[in-house]
Amino acid sequence: MGLLERIAEIENEMNKTQKNKATAKHIGLLKAQLAKLRRELIEPKGGGGAKCEGFEVAKTGDARIGFIGFPSVGKSTLLSNLAGVYSEVAAYEFTTLTTVPGVIRYKGAKIQLLDLPGIIEGAKDGKGRGKQVIAVARTCSLILIVLDVLRPLVHKKIIENELEGFGIRLNKEPPNIYFKRKDKGGINLQTMSNNSELDLDTVKSVLGEYRIHNADIIVRCDATVDDLIDIIEGNRVYIPAIYCLNKIDQISIEELDIIYKIPHTVPISAHHKWNFDDLLEKIWSYLRLIRIYTKPKGQLPDYETPVILIDGKSSVEDFCNKIHKQLIVDFKEAIVWGSSVKHNPQKVGKDHTLFDEDVVQIVKKC
Numbered sequence: 001m002g003l004l005e006r007i008a009e010i011e012n013e014m015n016k017t018q019k020n021k022a023t024a025k026h027i028g029l030l031k032a033q034l035a036k037l038r039r040e041l042i043e044p045k046g047g048g049g050a051k052c053e054g055f056e057v058a059k060t061g062d063a064r065i066g067f068i069g070f071p072s073v074g075k076s077t078l079l080s081n082l083a084g085v086y087s088e089v090a091a092y093e094f095t096t097l098t099t100v101p102g103v104i105r106y107k108g109a110k111i112q113l114l115d116l117p118g119i120i121e122g123a124k125d126g127k128g129r130g131k132q133v134i135a136v137a138r139t140c141s142l143i144l145i146v147l148d149v150l151r152p153l154v155h156k157k158i159i160e161n162e163l164e165g166f167g168i169r170l171n172k173e174p175p176n177i178y179f180k181r182k183d184k185g186g187i188n189l190q191t192m193s194n195n196s197e198l199d200l201d202t203v204k205s206v207l208g209e210y211r212i213h214n215a216d217i218i219v220r221c222d223a224t225v226d227d228l229i230d231i232i233e234g235n236r237v238y239i240p241a242i243y244c245l246n247k248i249d250q251i252s253i254e255e256l257d258i259i260y261k262i263p264h265t266v267p268i269s270a271h272h273k274w275n276f277d278d279l280l281e282k283i284w285s286y287l288r289l290i291r292i293y294t295k296p297k298g299q300l301p302d303y304e305t306p307v308i309l310i311d312g313k314s315s316v317e318d319f320c321n322k323i324h325k326q327l328i329v330d331f332k333e334a335i336v337w338g339s340s341v342k343h344n345p346q347k348v349g350k351d352h353t354l355f356d357e358d359v360v361q362i363v364k365k366c
Contacts, residue, residue, distance in 0.1 A: 197223070
């Protein structure tokens with residue numbers, strides 16, 4: 001029996017099994033088996049195999065955004081109108097066959113855009129070129145899922161299922177679970193909050209499938225079996241996503257008002273360039289980028305070319321390393337103007353956290 005047949009068999013058994021406390025252990029075991037088979041499908045034991053021409057795109061700029069969607073939903077038109085890059089556009093399916101890169105500048109940041117070939121159902125199982133498409137998506141800072149506004153929910157569910165099957169978690173944070181293998185002592189499970197799904201028997205069942213019989217697990221959230229498997233597998237990526245509902249010129253104002261209430265969604269018309277301002281602002285918010293302006297001694301700050309950092313990785317040391325690695329070696333102190341300091345200006349050390357639109361002057365050792 002091949003991998004796909006075994007996966008289908010386990011999925012079929014999971015669908016047939018009634019979900020309750022008595023079957024939780026069995027379902028956990030099936031989910032662990034399914035995760036192992038999916039990993040084998042994504043990363044074959046024999047090695048990587050031949051690379052597909054057009055999918056190896058060098059990462060450039062401050063962030064990378066991947067456009068994912070079904071064929072002919074308007075990805076190429078959106079990229080063309082956003083970045084001025086020509087990606088072949090037609091009214092029939094599968095026009096884009098390789099990755100088409102483009103670049104936009106927004107608020108001083110250089111953002112790389114990738115128009116990926118149209119995804120199809122079964123991509124995670126190796127159908128079409130879905131495997132390569134989703135592999136590129138794993139390297140993105142943000143995923144733009146482009147949907148046709150006339151049939152959004154069906155496509156949305158299929159795309160989410162394909163990405164989930166490839167280890168991509170959309171708009172989620174990693175589960176707060178500590179997991180460490182050890183040489184002896186058995187399975188030690190500690191739960192710091194109420195757990196509706198994970199108990200010792202279920203955890204032992206899942207770990208047994210991975211041949212792990214000695215481990216420490218501390219669960220600090222209401223975690224599911226899927227969360228535990230994600231932590232054990234260790235190859236999941238957590239990426240923010242925005243759903244672009246395209247072709248809003250074909251719906252009514254009343255329908256548009258309803259669409260606006262859906263989380264993580266921006267309604268647009270790629271052809272008419274409608275609502276691009278909202279889209280760009282949401283992209284900036286989801287990328288969590290911040291601008292830091294440099295100020296050479298005795299000169300005015302440079303507001304034209306900010307140094308772009310990621311919120312949460314925006315210390316003075318990160319700022320120095322973004323400019324040049326040698327700068328932190330010669331670093332003495334920094335003088336900062338902005339919302340991150342109590343006094344303007346204020347001298348700070350390398351561990352100080354910078355906020356958006358701070359102005360920084362670096363003082364070197366004598």
